[in-house]
Every structure is written in structure tokens, then in C-alpha cells.
Amino acid sequence: MIRFITIYAAAFLIVACAVEDTTESFFTETxxxxxxxxxxxxxxxxxxATVAATMGRDIAIIGVDKFEDNITYVSYKRPSDKTVWKTxxxxxxxxIIWSTVDQEGPGTGFGRWRDHSMDSKIVYSIxxxxxxxxxxxxxGSGSPKVFVRDDKK
Known part of the structure; x- marks a missing residue:
């Protein structure tokens, strides 16, 4: 039995060392x-569009609150429970890099920018x-979501 466990462990280590880990390259790819x-x-x-795509919301319910120092502030009221979400x-x-605003309630401030190596990557074309x-x-998953511009009316 001990011999079987030793052989099994050795085989596992050999196989594990031979498998290429692509996770690190995804997270460090810049x-x-x-x-x-x-x-x-x-x-x-x-x-x-980023909020609509990542949060599964209709872009029509997402409004711009302000634009300041090249940062856009948006919000929407979730239809299911009428809570307001800000980003x-x-x-x-x-x-595109995003962060929450007042996630813990009014006046609680900004969440972290989603630019950590473990965060998903959001890219755009316009x-x-x-x-x-x-x-x-x-x-490796992720499919594009296309939105018709409604700001050109």
C-alpha cells in the first residue's frame, strides 16, 4: 500500500510539473x-456600457451623474429592489477600470479600482x-457585448 501511494504521488508530481500554468500569464499580461x-x-x-455589461443591466437605466478629472460617475436604480448603485x-x-461608489451606503466613499492582477480585464472598442x-x-472566457450609442440623439 505504501508503495502504491509513493508511486501515485511521484506520478502526480511529474504530471503537475509538466502542465503549463496559463493563469499567471493572464493576470500579469498588460x-x-x-x-x-x-x-x-x-x-x-x-x-x-461597462456597467451595463458587467452588471447585466439595461444601459437605458444607467445615468451619468458627473464627469470630473477624466473620471465618469454613473448610477442606476436596480428595478428589483429600487436600491441605487453607483460606479x-x-x-x-x-x-476600462471601474470602482464602486458608496457601496456600503451613502457617504461611505470609493471602493477599490478594479486593476488588481486577479481582476477581470475590460477592453472596449468604440x-x-x-x-x-x-x-x-x-x-479565457468572455464575449463582447455591443451597445448602440444612445448619446448621439
């Missing part, structure tokens, strides 16, 4: 595509008619 200059309107719609966003190259948001997860 490919940033230079983005074209964005207008204030572009940054506002990008933040609204702030900024861009870096073709990436043109005059649409915004595409893709949230990429460590396992």
Missing part, C-alpha cells in the same frame, strides 16, 4: 493598445454608432 483620443461623451458612454470609471489605453465591451476572465 498588453495595452494605444487608444484614439476620447471625447467626454465617449468616456461617458463607455462607463455606462466610477476611467480609461487606460483600450482598457465608433460613432456602437460601443463594444468585452470582460475577459482568467479562464
Amino acid at each position: 498588453k495595452e493598445v494605444p487608444a484614439m483620443p476620447l471625447s467626454e461623451a465617449d468616456k461617458k458612454i463607455l462607463c455606462r 466610477r470609471c476611467k480609461t487606460s489605453g483600450n482598457k 465608433d460613432s454608432d456602437t460601443v463594444t465591451i468585452t470582460e475577459k476572465f482568467p479562464d
Whole structure:
């Protein structure tokens, strides 16, 4: 029995050492595509679309509260329980980084920026008619979500 356990453990170690771990490369990958200059309107719609995509909300319920120092502040009232959720966003190259605002209640301040190596990566593309948001997860999953721009009316 001891011989079996020893052989099994040795085989496991050999196999484990041979498997390539791609998780680290995902988390440390920092490919940033230079983005074209964005207008204030572009940054506002990008933040609204990011919240809609990542939180599974209709972009129509997400409003812009303010734009200050290249950071967009948005909020929405969740239809199921009427609670208000606030988020702030900024861009870096073709990436969008977000954080909560007052998540623990009014006046509790900002949450952390979602730029940690273990956070999902959010990338965008934008043109005059649409915004595409893709949230990429460590396992490689993530599909683009396309929104028609409603800020050009």
C-alpha cells in the first residue's frame, strides 16, 4: 500500500510539473493598445456600457451623474429592489477600470479600482454608432457585448 501511494504521488508530481500554468500569464499580461483620443461623451458612454455589461443591466437605466478629472460617475436604480448603485470609471489605453461608489451606503466613499492582477480585464472598442465591451476572465472566457450609442440623439 505504501508503495502504491509513493508511486501515485511521484506520478502526480511529474504530471503537475509538466502542465503549463496559463493563469499567471493572464493576470500579469498588460498588453495595452494605444487608444484614439476620447471625447467626454465617449468616456461617458463607455462607463455606462461597462456597467451595463458587467452588471447585466439595461444601459437605458444607467445615468451619468458627473464627469470630473477624466473620471465618469454613473448610477442606476436596480428595478428589483429600487436600491441605487453607483460606479466610477476611467480609461487606460483600450482598457476600462471601474470602482464602486458608496457601496456600503451613502457617504461611505470609493471602493477599490478594479486593476488588481486577479481582476477581470475590460477592453472596449468604440465608433460613432456602437460601443463594444468585452470582460475577459482568467479562464479565457468572455464575449463582447455591443451597445448602440444612445448619446448621439
